[in-house]
Amino acid sequence: MISKYRRKNRYNQLQKDIQQIIQDLCQWKGIRIVEGNMMPDHVYLLLSILPQCSVSSFMGYLKGKSAMMIVERCKFGNRNFRATGYVASTVGLNTATIQKYIREQEKQDQKEDSLSRKE
Template sequence: MFKPIVKRKELRLWRKKLTVYHIQNGCCKYHIVFTPKYRRKIIYNQYRSSLGEIFRRLCQYKGVEIIEGHLMPDHVHMLVSIPPRMSIASFMGYLKGKSALMMFDKHANLKYKFGNRHFWAEGYYVSTVGLNEATIKKYIQEQEKHDIALDKLSVKEYENPFRDNGK
């Protein structure tokens, strides 16, 4: 027979320490990024304001705090604080699923662009946030400037290096 490496008493103490850790820190913080289906540049004007309102309402209902967020035309950045009882996977399924349904209900013309009610692409990026919270907040706030700078770089990539620039 196999003997357990960790004794029951030690395991109980370890579980208690883990629980105390979650209680002391309150909630788990995550940086999340996800995109519309086919990475379409659709998040602007009325869609942008609708999504912001929908995200706030859905997060409030689940007890999730949006610490920082930014809606770009082709992706969403969020820094959220999620209660430890909820997994990130279940939260993302809820957020993407419900927000898609609410967007299709609110904006009927989206069904022509996306077809069968798939507003969001499969998957998402997530990372935990610890001591680097301020850095991630700054990154999310400056995301638009960063994307504009990258767009300018990509334009230069297609310029002809052999073309005479008016000289």
């Protein structure tokens, strides 16, 4: 999930609130968070979703409800907090590989940021 305009300053201020909102929403639907990582402008999640719940319906719920809760909690002027779309993969890689990828994304983003600043 990514924020609509990649507003890094808002994510830095709200990181703990956003983590709690995502945890609550997943728990309410019986979805287990296997791994997660908050970046300044997006979120990585590895979720264990129940077979009767489709990925697209859950992501619609998670993105829509979390955006409304963030806007309500933080009193933003509009509800266009999240960008449209998400990336989901249900096959192809084992869980350990995905968990490692999620954990290492912060380091990778920091490397890319430092390289782009040098240019």
